[in-house]
Amino acid sequence: MKSKVWLGLLSLALIIALPFGTDLILGRSWVRLLDFALLYAMLALGLNIVVGYAGLLDLGYVAFYAVGAYLYAMLASPHLGMHWPLWALLPMGALVAASFGALLGAPTLGLRGDYLAIVTMGFGEIIRIFLRNLNVTNGPAGIDLIDPIQIGGFSFGANHSLLGWDLPGIYSYYFLFIILTALIILISHRLSDSRIGRAWSAIREDEIAAKSSGLNTRHLKLMAFAMGAAFGGVSGVLFAGFQGFISPESFTMGESIMILCMVVLGGMGHISGVIMGAILLAILPEAFRPLSQFQQATFGHVWLDPANLRMLMFAIALIVVMIIRPEGLWPSPVHRRELHANDSEAGSSQKAAL
Amino acid sequence: MDIFLQQVINGLVQGSLYALVALGYTMVYGIIELVNFAHGEVVMVGALVGLSVIERMAARGDTGWGVIAIGVLVAIPSCMALGLGIERIAYRPLRKAPRLAPLISAIGVSIALQQLAALIWGRNYLHYPDVLANPQFHIGGAVITQVQLVILGITGILMLGTWVIVQKTALGRAMRASAQNPSVAGLMGVNVDRIIASTFLMGSGLAAVAGVLVGTYYGVGNHTMGFMLGLKAFTAAVLGGIGSLWGAMLGGLLLGVIENLGAGYLSSLTNGAIGSNYSDVLAFLMLIGVLIFRPSGLMGERGSEKV
Amino acid sequence: MPRLLTPIVLSLITIGLVSCGKSTEPSSASPGTLTVLIGASNPMTGPQAHLGKDNENGTRMAIEDANAQGLTIGGQKVKFELVSEDDSADPKTGTIVAQKFADQKVSGVIGHLNSGTTIPASRIYSEAGIPQISPSATNPKYTHQGFKTAFRVIPNDTQQGGELGRYVASKIGAKTVAVMDDSTQYGQGLANQFEEAAKAAGVTVLTHEHTDDKATDFQAILTNIKAKKPDIIFYGGMDAQSGPMMKQIRSLGIQAKFLTGDGGCSTEFLTLAGAAGEGAYCSLPGMPIEKMPKGEDFKKRFNAKYGEIQDYSPYCYDAVMVMIDAMKRADSTVPSKYLPELAKSNYDGVTAHISFDENGDLKGGVITVYKLLSGKWVPQDTLGGKP
The missing domain is CATH 3.40.50.2300 (Response regulator)
Known part of the structure; x- marks a missing residue:
């Protein structure tokens, strides 16, 4: 028991020290990247509830991120002349996104697998098209001069100093994001162990069996959509405050796909795996940036365009990881067992004829 | 009325291109239940390979449909090889994996192909050489070009050809058997691996034709051209009922016509409140509407749910 | 425990790559x-x-x-x-x-x-x-x-769109215009400014249609525009769209003139539009490069x-x-x-x-209108720019 306490304290110290160390060794852009990685971790955890827990394939998840972000941007910027505080907007973002989640969920409850995927994708696109065309969202030009996040008198956007160490905004945001990520992890964890969580896995494994054993699959599915969307809304609120400017081009279909990749690559349904997937995929494209210098150093000449090569490496990494570890990099032990128990009957399902 | 006719003609042509691409999605899905996200990129490669060939020939002064045909004939084997390679590298090792794993590797392949194409063909939007005179015909005030007619014709022939192969040949029977139940088909002496590979071959061949036709029709090719086209075709396949050949055709044509009519009439129907910018919203709402009432798409088989 | 190995190895590779990039400081000085x-x-x-x-x-x-x-x-x-x-x-x-x-x-x-x-x-x-x-x-x-x-x-968009809107009325002599844009910040911003200035100059704006910066098929919108018979079509957007669009305009048999902003004023437009581009207008900020x-x-x-x-x-x-x-x-x-x-x-x-004004915007920026004549952009008029 004692060693566990020590381990906890040690990781806490590591988490607190991380941005300082990163700044010292790699520079501030990596601290900013850490902030984004945390935002993605929250998004991935939200999508994990829908895809990982309840087994509903959602390709339009970024819509909820957008809802949260636009809510904050409209109510805390000169755009409409309103400057609401975070403590009001954060729960509101979660709530509004959750109602959008339920709104999407309601008509699609009867759909399965890939049909659901395409409908959610369509929903994501519809939201983006509206954001791009409405006046209240300022169309494609987006909303600028968004208030930095503020709690009490403490502005996260400003520079602070602590014990002689200069603390720019990206540090303050890091600690705020860490706290909220921890909160989301806690909720996810409690959910997966609760009755609801077990009911979700029942639906995921066999919906018909779940239904016939008396579970209200409608309510449960709606709840999964709403919970997942709420987390997306929260990260959206944080993103808008952090970035200070948002426009529809931040909420594309590609972003939804990337978040899905994080969940699956990390290990669906497993909190630690999903977080790892999010951090890895957020960091990888940046980690491949030095490729041009590497080429220069090795061959004395840049042979292949570094920008294309960077994304090519990223893509190859996706493929290779999936082939080596199809369950994800860090799957949950329980989930793993379920998957392998399924092996014998995999593929024996009936399929639509050609 | 002539405007309406024009919109329908344009919609049908655009829709038949969607349908050709949708066939590839639907065949692969029918047999291994995989959404082949990289299919749009195969179309792109077909278009760009065709472009390279046509450009060479156009530079020598050759013109006419023969040039396009040679472009298609070179593009088909290239895309077939590509499709086969994708299946072998990214999908076959994952056949027994959890069902989202191949989806992610497909996304990886899609990004990789885009970057490779940018390395090979460069980043510029490339011009498809004008090798056709492209005469126009008038029907009741609307215009239809020769290219449009040829696209409609070729799509029709290829659809029919695919249907004949799937329904009337031994290969097709093996395909349908593998789609129904791969393990039993395997026991009956069907080489399932080979059947899946031939499905990819057929899909990729159709993609190559679609690619060259898209390039010829719109006159432009680029390494990013496959992504949106792929998504639209996938939507069409789902609309028609994924796994169904005629569904892909119907879904494609329907989507093309809806998009065109939506862009054409939304603004006048709503008195300018909602304009052509919302035509995609209309298309997706329509899709959602169809799926609510027919959860397996328009032509999809019902009651195929796994119990 | 081996399950943990892959993540750890991957992280190590990442860190290795990153620090390798970091250590390559600008050299050779x-x-x-x-x-x-x-x-x-x-x-x-x-x-x-x-x-x-x-x-x-x-x-x-x-x-x-x-x-x-x-x-x-x-x-x-x-x-x-x-x-x-x-x-x-x-x-x-x-x-x-x-x-x-x-x-x-x-x-x-x-x-x-x-x-x-x-x-x-x-x-x-x-x-x-x-x-x-x-x-x-x-x-x-x-x-x-x-x-x-x-x-x-x-x-900025305000300057360019405004000049073009007035130009359509004064120099091209158009009475009616159909406006299109690609729903991006740039394209829509330019098109909105153009529309405003054109209206103020007495030109009737028949319709304002929107497409997409990834689109290749514009025929639905163009067919609509064809029915309205404008004197000129204005497009706010990039060459990758306006080039193929130009082709489709002509193949639908629309006779209207065509004007686009700097996004379409490129060599790419020439190749993509081909012969259909003949007679199109475009604008570029600054003086004609040959005149500088x-x-x-x-x-x-x-x-x-x-x-x-x-x-x-x-x-x-x-x-x-x-x-x-x-x-x-x-x-x-x-x-x-x-x-x-x-x-x-x-x-x-x-x-x-x-030279810059107090905001950092280009002071008195001029805009040159070009016309596509026998396969080349030929400077026509230089607009704006109070010295």
Whole structure:
């Protein structure tokens, strides 16, 4: 028991020290990247509830991120002349996104697998098209001069100093994001162990069996959509405050796909795996940036365009990881067992004829 | 009325291109239940390979449909090889994996192909050489070009050809058997691996034709051209009922016509409140509407749910 | 435990790659030479990659030219070095690139290409005190956020759209116009300004349609426009759309004239539109390059080195040169020292005479209208620009 306490304290110290160390060794852009990685971790955890827990394939998840972000941007910027505080907007973002989640969920409850995927994708696109065309969202030009996040008198956007160490905004945001990520992890964890969580896995494994054993699959599915969307809304609120400017081009279909990749690559349904997937995929494209210098150093000449090569490496990494570890990099032990128990009957399902 | 006719003609042509691409999605899905996200990129490669060939020939002064045909004939084997390679590298090792794993590797392949194409063909939007005179015909005030007619014709022939192969040949029977139940088909002496590979071959061949036709029709090719086209075709396949050949055709044509009519009439129907910018919203709402009432798409088989 | 191995190995590889990149500091400077880093951020992947590459080329050529002059600033020989990064036209990646430039202590930034990446990045440059000159971001908001470090060498949408709207009425003599845009910040911003000015000049705007910056099929909208029989069609958007669009306009049998902004005023438009492009109008900020003292020479050398100019590379060239000119006058490459001089710039570039107003916008920016005649853009009129 004692060693566990020590381990906890040690990781806490590591988490607190991380941005300082990163700044010292790699520079501030990596601290900013850490902030984004945390935002993605929250998004991935939200999508994990829908895809990982309840087994509903959602390709339009970024819509909820957008809802949260636009809510904050409209109510805390000169755009409409309103400057609401975070403590009001954060729960509101979660709530509004959750109602959008339920709104999407309601008509699609009867759909399965890939049909659901395409409908959610369509929903994501519809939201983006509206954001791009409405006046209240300022169309494609987006909303600028968004208030930095503020709690009490403490502005996260400003520079602070602590014990002689200069603390720019990206540090303050890091600690705020860490706290909220921890909160989301806690909720996810409690959910997966609760009755609801077990009911979700029942639906995921066999919906018909779940239904016939008396579970209200409608309510449960709606709840999964709403919970997942709420987390997306929260990260959206944080993103808008952090970035200070948002426009529809931040909420594309590609972003939804990337978040899905994080969940699956990390290990669906497993909190630690999903977080790892999010951090890895957020960091990888940046980690491949030095490729041009590497080429220069090795061959004395840049042979292949570094920008294309960077994304090519990223893509190859996706493929290779999936082939080596199809369950994800860090799957949950329980989930793993379920998957392998399924092996014998995999593929024996009936399929639509050609 | 002539405007309406024009919109329908344009919609049908655009829709038949969607349908050709949708066939590839639907065949692969029918047999291994995989959404082949990289299919749009195969179309792109077909278009760009065709472009390279046509450009060479156009530079020598050759013109006419023969040039396009040679472009298609070179593009088909290239895309077939590509499709086969994708299946072998990214999908076959994952056949027994959890069902989202191949989806992610497909996304990886899609990004990789885009970057490779940018390395090979460069980043510029490339011009498809004008090798056709492209005469126009008038029907009741609307215009239809020769290219449009040829696209409609070729799509029709290829659809029919695919249907004949799937329904009337031994290969097709093996395909349908593998789609129904791969393990039993395997026991009956069907080489399932080979059947899946031939499905990819057929899909990729159709993609190559679609690619060259898209390039010829719109006159432009680029390494990013496959992504949106792929998504639209996938939507069409789902609309028609994924796994169904005629569904892909119907879904494609329907989507093309809806998009065109939506862009054409939304603004006048709503008195300018909602304009052509919302035509995609209309298309997706329509899709959602169809799926609510027919959860397996328009032509999809019902009651195929796994119990 | 072996389950944990893959993640750990992967993380190690990541860290290895990163630190390998970190350790490669700018080298090859002979002793006594000061290496000055200039950052350039453009989309090098994705649908606008061709414009990103063109921007990089323009920036690189300027830096090579400046190095060839063998400048001495602040008593030290100076060598400029380009740090080019890909922002994928993604706002979030744009801020990471901006932070990277701030970490590397670049002396100035040329970029970004899109308004969507330029605006969020400008906040970081402002905090770090790094001067930023955008060669192509036209959203008026960019220079109106109160940042002292933000400049651009291209007129904003309000200026360009306004001039074109009046031009359609006065010079082309159109009575009716159909407006189209690509639903992007740039395209829609330009089209809205155009529409406003055209209306004010007495032109009837028959319709304002929207397409997409990824679209290739415009026939539904064009068929609609055909029914309304406008004198001229205006398109706010890029060449990748307007080229094929031009073809479709003619193949639908629409006889209207065609006008587009700087996004379509490129060689790419010529090749994509082919013969159908004949007679189209477009506009580019600045004087016709052939009329500028250094323009002809720039064009010749650029063509020899990188091929045809796509769109904004001359503006990138000017942006670098204006920045270096300010450094020379301040006799310092330190941002805080030369920033005040940059604001006071008065420089003859290859695209225009460059000086900035109090916001950092180009002062009295002129716009030249071109017409496509026998396969070439021929300058017609130069508009605006009160000296």
